[in-house]
Amino acid sequence: MRLIWNYLIKYRLAVAAALFLTLVELGVELIQPLLIAKIIDEGIMAEDTGVVLTWGGIMLFLSLIAFAAGIINSFYAAHASQNTGFDLRTDLYKRIQTFSFKNFQQFPTSSLLTRITNDIQQLQNTIFMSLRIMLRAPLLVAGSVIMALFVNWQLAMVLVAAVPLLIAVLLIIMRTAGRLFKQVQARVDKVNNVVQENLTAIRLIKSFTRRPYESGRFHDASEDLQHKTVRTMRIVEVSMPLILLVMNGCIMAVLWFGTTSINTGAVTVGEVVAIINYITRMTGALSIFSMIIIIFSRAKASAERVSDVLGTEEDMKQETAEAPLFRGDITYENVSFHYPQKKEKVLENIDFHVRAGERIAILGATGSGKTSMFQLLPRLYDAGSGSVKIDGLSVEQFTWKSLRSQIGYVPQEAMLFTGSIKENLRWGKEKASKSEMIDVLRDAQIYDTVAELPDGLDTRIGQRGVNLSGGQKQRISIARALIRRPRILLLDDSTSALDVKTEKRLLQALTKYRCTTLMITQKMSTTMEADRILLLDEGKLIAEGTHEELLTSSPLYKAIYESQFGEEGGDYA
Numbered sequence: 001m002r003l004i005w006n007y008l009i010k011y012r013l014a015v016a017a018a019l020f021l022t023l024v025e026l027g028v029e030l031i032q033p034l035l036i037a038k039i040i041d042e043g044i045m046a047e048d049t050g051v052v053l054t055w056g057g058i059m060l061f062l063s064l065i066a067f068a069a070g071i072i073n074s075f076y077a078a079h080a081s082q083n084t085g086f087d088l089r090t091d092l093y094k095r096i097q098t099f100s101f102k103n104f105q106q107f108p109t110s111s112l113l114t115r116i117t118n119d120i121q122q123l124q125n126t127i128f129m130s131l132r133i134m135l136r137a138p139l140l141v142a143g144s145v146i147m148a149l150f151v152n153w154q155l156a157m158v159l160v161a162a163v164p165l166l167i168a169v170l171l172i173i174m175r176t177a178g179r180l181f182k183q184v185q186a187r188v189d190k191v192n193n194v195v196q197e198n199l200t201a202i203r204l205i206k207s208f209t210r211r212p213y214e215s216g217r218f219h220d221a222s223e224d225l226q227h228k229t230v231r232t233m234r235i236v237e238v239s240m241p242l243i244l245l246v247m248n249g250c251i252m253a254v255l256w257f258g259t260t261s262i263n264t265g266a267v268t269v270g271e272v273v274a275i276i277n278y279i280t281r282m283t284g285a286l287s288i289f290s291m292i293i294i295i296f297s298r299a300k301a302s303a304e305r306v307s308d309v310l311g312t313e314e315d316m317k318q319e320t321a322e323a324p325l326f327r328g329d330i331t332y333e334n335v336s337f338h339y340p341q342k343k344e345k346v347l348e349n350i351d352f353h354v355r356a357g358e359r360i361a362i363l364g365a366t367g368s369g370k371t372s373m374f375q376l377l378p379r380l381y382d383a384g385s386g387s388v389k390i391d392g393l394s395v396e397q398f399t400w401k402s403l404r405s406q407i408g409y410v411p412q413e414a415m416l417f418t419g420s421i422k423e424n425l426r427w428g429k430e431k432a433s434k435s436e437m438i439d440v441l442r443d444a445q446i447y448d449t450v451a452e453l454p455d456g457l458d459t460r461i462g463q464r465g466v467n468l469s470g471g472q473k474q475r476i477s478i479a480r481a482l483i484r485r486p487r488i489l490l491l492d493d494s495t496s497a498l499d500v501k502t503e504k505r506l507l508q509a510l511t512k513y514r515c516t517t518l519m520i521t522q523k524m525s526t527t528m529e530a531d532r533i534l535l536l537d538e539g540k541l542i543a544e545g546t547h548e549e550l551l552t553s554s555p556l557y558k559a560i561y562e563s564q565f566g567e568e569g570g571d572y573a
């Protein structure tokens with residue numbers, strides 16, 4: 001919970017004002033039974049209407065003050081809680097943005113989503129409730145005991161004995177519930193995970209008619225959440241009957257001792273009524289305690305989950321050197337790599353050199369390590385051993401921005417954002433002009449299609465580009481990479497959905513960018529457009545050369561070629 005204090009401190013004035021106003025409300029509440037005692041003993045019993053009216057008027061006035069204090073308190077409580085929530089969300093978001101892929105593997109996306117929404121919402125509610133009513137509850141309980149002692153200490157001893165014991169039990173319940181609520185939040189993660197996967201793969205689910213299976217998965221996750229929440233709430237709910245039992249016991253004891261003491265004259269009727277009034281108010285405050293237990297236990301769990309993310313160290317640090325303008329010469333020197341959670345190497349002793357401006361095709365069976373090899377260049381991962389260099393300088397010495405802004409990366413799965421085509425292109429270069437956009441769309445062989453759309457560049461792209469074909473998405477992704485005028489272009493199977501002629505035109509248009517181009521591909525038609533080809537197999541670079549060289553030197557390359565074009569080689573021989 002230290003996390004909440006650290007953030008709340010910024011709004012200390014609002015917090016102080018809210019707490020002060022709580023004390024005003026509390027003061028009025030605590031003084032009222034005293035006034036009631038006075039009215040009974042000095043007004044009603046003594047049949048003095050003047051006393052009743054005077055003190056009754058004072059009670060009414062104080063109630064109005066408490067009412068105003070309550071309203072203003074809400075304003076300050078909302079200000080402090082909403083702003084703290086905003087700050088936490090912002091910092092959490094910023095921290096997630098710095099995450100490396102290794103960090104991401106630590107926290108599934110669905111869990112990060114729950115943390116940044118639901119968990120922060122819990123913390124926000126807790127701060128609001130704390131400033132509004134929660135603090136009042138313990139203060140009211142403590143204040144009532146003190147005031148009861150002040151009214152009649154012998155009768156109040158009943159409370160001195162019972163209340164601390166009751167609070168100790170409630171705190172134990174709160175601790176247990178805190179642990180259980182953490183498990184509840186993990187179940188919320190699971191539900192989010194299923195929903196997220198479901199919605200992103202809705203087309204697949206429909207085409208495979210897997211709706212009943214997916215509904216089953218959702219049902220199980222949701223039911224698991226329901227059961228865990230019910231089990232947790234059961235423990236919390238014990239607190240309410242417990243409070244009523246103990247406090248009603250206190251009232252019985254006060255009435256019992258009070259009646260005998262009134263007869264001996266040691267206690268007045270007003271004092272008995274006042275103490276019972278304090279007990280009733282304490283019962284109200286303690287019932288809020290059961291709500292406090294729920295909110296605090298949840299908040300404790302949420303605060304830990306948020307802290308876990310905020311406290312996660314970036315495992316990949318960026319260095320401070322600004323990269324020079326690259327020529328685009330690339331060297332992999334004896335590079336080996338394995339993913340953080342796996343021991344087996346997916347790349348082993350990769351060694352090659354690409355001259356600036358060259359166009360290289362990377363060919364290899366699925367899972368042979370092509371994408372992994374790409375990811376080392378913009379430092380999405382760091383090589384385990386060996387060195388990846390651009391223009392003879394290790395990529396690990398540059399700032400992310402200066403390195404990545406010179407690399408155009410088109411990932412295997414074309415990922416577009418909700419917004420217009422224009423906005424998606426500006427995602428690549430913020431201040432791109434209309435003519436720049438037209439140029440890159442033309443080079444990516446998609447301009448004619450865009451121009452025919454009723455809204456042209458302003459055409460809205462649905463979430464993840466649902467309203468575009470696979471090939472259209474690929475070409476807009478390529479245009480987005482080209483608009484940055486990259487020095488190095490990485491195409492990860494980005495032309496797989498294009499027909500041979502369109503692809504040929506696209507590759508032709510790329511020559512004017514004079515950038516070094518590495519293209520992962522499964523298609524021979526693409527490799528034949530390259531200056532050289534790297535052939536990967538099970539993480540090893542097994543052959544390197546031009547198309548003609550590899551046809552004679554590499555049996556695997558020849559086999560792939562023949563599998564695509566037949567032994568004669570068709571038109572491409």
Ligand SMILES: Nc1ncnc2c1ncn2[C@@H]1O[C@H](COP(=O)(O)OP(=O)(O)OP(=O)(O)O)[C@@H](O)[C@H]1O
Nearest residue numbers: 339342346364365366367368369370371372373412
């Ligand atoms: N994020 C990851 N975490 C762990 N292992 C991974 C990860 N990504 C890929 N791998 C593993 O690394 C190996 C190489 O994968 P990679 O994606 O580099 O192959 P690829 O040649 O690009 O395959 P494809 O042609 O199918 O895209 C595979 O065995 C794969 O299972």
